[in-house]
Amino acid sequence: MDKALADQLDRYIYKLREASRSLKGSRSVGEIKTKHDNAAIAMKSAEDFLVYCALIQFVRRNIGSLSRPSCVALVSVPSHWPLSDVDDAAKIVFNNAKQFKICLHPTSKHRRGWEIDAAELLALDKLIIFVQAGSVVHEDFELAATVRDRLHLCDAGHVRALSKLRGCGVLSDDQVAVIAQQPSERMEAIFRRGQPASRAAERLVDGRNKPTVRPAQQLDLSKGFGEAGVWAKELKRDVQDWRDGNLPWSEVDKGCLLYGPPGTGKTRFAAALAAECGLHLEAASISKWQSFKDGDLGDMLKAMYRAFDAAREDAPSLLFIDEFDSIGDRSKFPSRHETYSTTVVNALLECLDGIGDREGVVVLGACNHPQKIDPALLRSGRLERHVEFPLPDAVARSEILAFHLPSLSEEPALKEIGARLPGKSGADIERLAREARRIARHENRPVTVDDVRARIQVPAPLDAATLHRTAVHEAGHAIVTHALFIGKIERVEIYDNVHSFATLRDANGLTVTEIPPREFVTRWDMMKMITMHLAGAAAEDLVFGHRANWSSGTRESDLFKATILAIKMVTEYGFGNSLYFLPNSVDIESASKLWEDLPLRDEVTEILREQYQRARDMLDGLRPTLLKLADALVKERSLDAVQLERYWPGAAKRTSVLRQ
Structure with missing residues (x-):
């Protein structure tokens, strides 16, 4: 199998060279290395081998453009693969050729400007620019690009070839699929020489399929959520029409911001909405992005891009971003944090706009203070719907109680109790129901209305x-x-x-x-x-x-x-x-x-x-x-x-x- 794979790649590159020579007025692409030991590459680095194979595919798809006298290729790299891995593999494929200049695009633009000289690079005849998916691209590169492509890393055939070359055994389709979703730094742990990769893959599959308890999925979105419930009903209908092919995705709401006091159930609503619409739920928060790895700018952006990539891969999906007001407003950042914070906001704007295709992904933000959010994030095409999530009224409070105490749902007294809880949030009412159940549990009997009344803090009578x-x-x-x-x-x-x-x-x-x-x-x-x-x-x-x-x-x-x-x-x-x-x-x-x-x-x-x-x-x-x-x-x-x-x-x- 090792020799067969090496021969196949050799024949493949040979055909590329022959095709390029046949193009009229083209320059040679002979700088692409034709003699290589695939087993040696695989044994040296699992990441290099997978990127190497993806680069060969890229060359094959774009041989015509790459063979022209002048070419600027803008290549998007998935956010969970570092550009440095691509650089190492590109040196193997192009053999440090002087004719092809490789550029790793910065992931962000600093206040002082770009850390690359676009004019100097564009003066070259052939330029290949690798850019992290979702990041902002230099305006001049956008204008000059003659090739736009995406690096398809972890192709099923490449993953199986790597497993064979490293002596890691045979992989099933599900195992290959879960491996393909992993960040590059995990490849060495998965493909340990002479160890079965299927073992690591099964652990990943088990973790992905581990059931999660989501009681919020049982919520009736038509009750107790006010305007948010109305919007949920509209979204469900539009998503179904899109699935049936009767509505283009451009007609579906791209995003919505839920805002209101803490404890009103915005997170629970998101889980229920995803279940109601049959969408995969991808949950994130600004604080989780900021705490990823060391929390520096690059780590923050990588976590953000990864969340959007995961939502696209599992589309149709609902990407829920909690604490959305923590993103801030560019006009109010203190000077000591301005560069970091402004770059984060700009990157989020790009993600919401969707440099890549965002079809099938609805973004739902939740916050307590919408006035703190940069207005550009809330305009049409981004989080364009703004729905207030107020504290529940008397009717909604009784409905929330009935949901958490289903055995008492028909009790008329719940309406009276709900009316006696002004200012209480959904979380407060859930705690009340939990405490009532605890009373009944300790006495080894079903919960009663009196248990609920016993936990209500009655305000003192006024003199x-x-x-x-x-x-x-x-x-x-x-x-x-x-x-x-x-x-x-x-x-x-x-x-x-x-x-x-x-x-x-x-x-x-x-x-x-x-x-x-x-x-x-x-x-x-x-x-x-x-x-x-x-x-x-x-x-x-x-x-x-x-x-x-x-x-x-x-x-x-x-x-x-x-x-x-x-x-x-x-x-x-x-x-x-x-x-x-x-x-x-x-x-x-x-x-x-x-x-x-x-x-x-x-x-x-x-x-x-x-x-x-x-x-x-x-x-x-x-x-x-x-x-x-x-x-x-x-x-x-x-x-x-x-x-x-x-x-x-x-x-x-x-x-x-x-x-x-």
């Missing part, structure tokens, strides 16, 4: 003074909202945690307002919104002489919302003391940034103080109305739009009894 303060706070919001014509108030509620409980948000009270969408906003519109947000705290200050901490402290608080609006007024809309436009100039996730920018801090402080005082002055003039509405809330706990009519300033006096 009369706290309930009155809450009523004053919500009455302040409602009166200012109505007075400034901001929107239609649907209802105002307070919760005593005895007879009334929060269902939408984890709060002591809530003013629900329907604010109509606006195509544009004025400075006064934004001022009114800030006044509305600060009206609750202003009402407390007016009545009690000080305010409680529930106006601040979280990202859902009144002060947080008012501050964000004030920052946007100054930096994005030119509604401050200057007209400069600096969108996203302040990292909202890092409050210290606001304090570092003293002029901005002063302007934001001025806006907030001015609108806080405006709210306080408005409510001071309407103090009797404020106290009357607060008393009604203490009595009734909830007032709808009709019931509120009698409490607005200027409303006619009525003698009718307030409806329950």
